[in-house]
Amino acid sequence: MPYAVCHDHKEYVTPLVSTIVFAKAEFWCPYCGRKYGLFEPDPAEDTDELKARHAIYDEKSLAYLRAMGAVAYGAKVWHNGEWIDPSMLPVEIQDEYARIRAEGWQLQRKAEEL
Secondary structure (H helix, E strand, C coil): CCEEEECCCCCCCCEEEEECCCCCCCCCCCCCCCCCCCCCEEEEEHHHHHHHHHHHHHHHHHHHHHHHHHCCCCCCEEECCEEEHHHHHHHHHHHHHHHHHHHHHCCCCCHHEE
């Protein structure tokens, strides 16, 4: 199965992370921050290197994407078995998401450096 990759930096082939929650930004490049619509990314053949990079980026970016998704326009979040408005999340979770958003995501980091 081919991977969706960013075409902005050929020197470091980066598999895109699927966001789905963000309209017209269904894919996100964790290396440069570029957002892609559903049919915009370039395909690349499945290699062990891309598979490993994707697994790292997918895992390391999950908390950041969840925190960003909680404030997306019209977002609902899955909590305790139901979709709720982010403002209904427990204060501890809202505070954690705010902290993650404030820290941001550091760009120009290769998966192998995370």
